[in-house]
Amino acid sequence: VAVAARIVGIVGVSSQPTSGITLVTLLGVASVFAAAGWVDESARAAVLTVGTIVAVAASKAGDISQDLKTGYLVGATPARQQFGQLIGASFACWAVAGTVMLLGTVYTFGSREIPAPQATLMKTIIEGVLAGALPWGLVLSGVGLSITALLCGVSALAFAIGVYLPLATMAAIYLGGCVRALSDQRARPQEKGNEEQPKKDSANPGILAASGLVAGEGLAGVALAGLVAAQVVPRTMAPRLPGLLGEVAVLVLLLSVCVFLYRASRSG
Template identity: 45%
Template sequence: MVCIAAANAGATSQDLKTGYLVGATPKYQQIGLLIGVVVAAAVIGFTVQVLDKPTVDAATGLVRHQIGTEAFPAPQGTLMATLIRGLLSQNLDWQFVLVGVFLAVTIELCGVSPLSFAVGAYLPLSTTLPIFVGGAIKGIVDRRSGARASGGHGDDVGAGSLFATGLVAGGTLTGTVVAFLHWSEKVGNAVDSLSLHAILTRGLGEGGYEVLGVVCFAVMGLLLYQIARRPLKL
């Protein structure tokens, strides 16, 4: 429920600009938001029911859930769960919360977005580094196109933004599909057998395999840069 509420709060804060860009009216945006609430409640509830297989720890008697572990990591969900659990049990470490509040005020006075700083603080480096690289590519494209010189913010609906949106959506859908396939142990083992990790590691070594990943990421970044420089044809 908290996840759905947070998602809808974020959608409400952004849908007006998005609707303006695509020519939508507030009436139809609200209708779409209502549809999104119903669909999200059904889909997220079904996903949690399928993927989360709780087990009871024999030593402590506590229930351990799959979501939030190494199998299905969820840093943002874990953070929200920690806050809610602390509020309900009335043992939340308020000193850390207050430190975060004053840090946010200080960062805001320095002219830096506290939300961006907070996201970078609790998300792992493996998540924030690609975000930084994507932002750097957009900054380079904007600088070369003269968007900053003219005081603009670049093309919000350019080819690069659409390509990056597709990457985000594709990665999310692929991760969800793979997680669903691991619902069945036999199907999950069959999917794991298709992985080239073992073959590439034996052929290239552990270090070579990591270098190959960096090269593939660099190629994708170069592709994003090339696409972002193209004018969008409507």
């Protein structure tokens, strides 16, 4: 819980290490079960149940840390926010379950649209540890790399998240970080001793615009799945701009988004 809240506060909710924390939990619990001789099907279900509990706890930790920061920016009362969290969670659990069922029905988990690599890795860890066939050399190599990064002055947690997350995800985060760094570098120097400055920086229009893009992407994906389920649009379709022309169009669109975020950040 503490690790999830910390990494969300440092990087953002897009890098929340829920799956990584869950994998570590599965590895530890499965090792205990294997040492105790519990290796049947019920033991696998028990390990997965423990991992599910940890995953939910880590997800809520990151979500609550974001909500409390947002409440600080708008001047909300933490106690009332907690009450709102209880109300929201009672409805969100049904919404999440419905969304997962919708995506699984439309695209099928494990397909090209939803490859679900974390689920496959979790299955491999549980079966590998309980069957005594897990490649511990690779696991220990990862531990060694994290220790080396820590000794070099690099945050081991941030380093591990960067290695673990897919390149497609990290590339977008890195590009967004470059835009933010460029905006901060060109920002006009602020007067020292201004206590309101941290709040103004956190409420930067560029951050608000980027948050809208993140939320919009998620909503658009669910809406598209709903349209596919209703057979309004096909599940797959040929690209309108194939080949090099399509790649150039995507690059231009990406640069346009970067310019938009940069200008939005500068407007604050």
